[in-house]
Amino acid sequence: MLLAVNSGNTNVSFAVFEGETFKGKWRISKNVHRTADEYAVWLTQLMGLRALTPDKIDGAIIASVVPEALFSLKTLVTEHFHCKPLIIGDGESLGIKAAVDRPEQAGADRLVNSFAAHQRYGGPLIIVDFGTATTFDVVDDEGSYAGGAIAPGINLSLEALYMAAAKLPSIAIQRPPSVIGKSTVPCMQSGVFWGYVGLIEGLVARIRAEYGAPMKVIATGGLAPLFYGATDVIELVDEDLTLRGLASLYAANRNAERS
Structure with a gap:
């Protein structure tokens, strides 16, 4: 299963997918001081209500427009879900084309x-x-x-x-x-x-x-x-x-x- 994370200026959204099917989605207000452990306690409890456990996650991807929040989200994925996330805008070529000046x-x-x-x-x-x-x-x-x-x-x-x-x-x-x-x-x-x-x-x-x-x-x-x-x-x-x-x-x- 895939853990998808979208960190915006107001909220951070999480979703678990099995293929293209939503297995669950949750949202929490943005707080750049929130630690990976705090995210993990909150998220794993909500996942548990849908019978989803961290060991079922075998991939992750993160998009963030808040650089200060990215470290905790990456740590959340690597330490609590034990996988390396794909990061949008982290220097990796993910096949997204941008026909703009910058x-x-x-x-x-x-x-x-x-x-x-x-x-x-x-x-x-x-x-x-x-x-x-x-x-x-x-x-x-x-x-x-x-x-x-x-x-x-x-x-x-x-x-x-x-x-x-x-x-x-x-x-x-x-x-x-x-x-x-x-x-x-x-x-x-x-x-x-x-x-x-x-x-x-x-x-x-x-x-x-x-x-x-x-x-x-x-x-x-x-x-x-x-x-x-x-x-x-x-x-x-x-x-x-x-x-x-x-x-x-x-x-x-x-x-x-x-x-």
């Missing part, structure tokens, strides 16, 4: 998403990832990551609004029933939610015009379902795109080693 600066999650989306949906396409930042990733016909755009994540925008305006409360993001709010909270929800819909539609339209060809739009990330249906631009939601991409990438590299 490939070494491309986020590991963006590279994995590009690989996974092209494998699953073809190309060209745009991946909208609703995370700490909202990213728009362009994948060309050949499956290369071809650049994109980065915008502040919706929760970051809400937090900035709350912190900077003395009379505005902290609110949860949700789709408001109408665009015109009649009190402070609905007004904030409308501005943030429909403002982000405008951001999505505007950037997708500009990317398509600049690329010069029809492009599918795939959404992923925790807030993707919230925006699906609010705009015709988003054609499909794949919440597990990154984790599935890690599993596919691991399998592709292992097959290449055997051939």
Whole structure:
């Protein structure tokens, strides 16, 4: 079985695969001071609820956009699961193509998403990832990551609004029933939610015009379902795109080693 780890700016996600089948997935908030032993206690207990034990793991792959968290995650895999992980962006050639000016600066999650989306949906396409930042990733016909755009994540925008305006409360993001709010909270929800819909539609339209060809739009990330249906631009939601991409990438590299 494979242990796939995706370390983002807000959460660290873990998944166990048997082939392409999820056997379990879990998420914990990011803490760069968390040790490998702390990860192990938490993760192995959750795995145990699904009758999964560390000795069943015979491979691992890690993608991280947080360099400070990588050491503990690598130690977790080597010491508690007794295997050497593949590391996205660790100098290994894993078959991910990046047609950008500075490939070494491309986020590991963006590279994995590009690989996974092209494998699953073809190309060209745009991946909208609703995370700490909202990213728009362009994948060309050949499956290369071809650049994109980065915008502040919706929760970051809400937090900035709350912190900077003395009379505005902290609110949860949700789709408001109408665009015109009649009190402070609905007004904030409308501005943030429909403002982000405008951001999505505007950037997708500009990317398509600049690329010069029809492009599918795939959404992923925790807030993707919230925006699906609010705009015709988003054609499909794949919440597990990154984790599935890690599993596919691991399998592709292992097959290449055997051939």
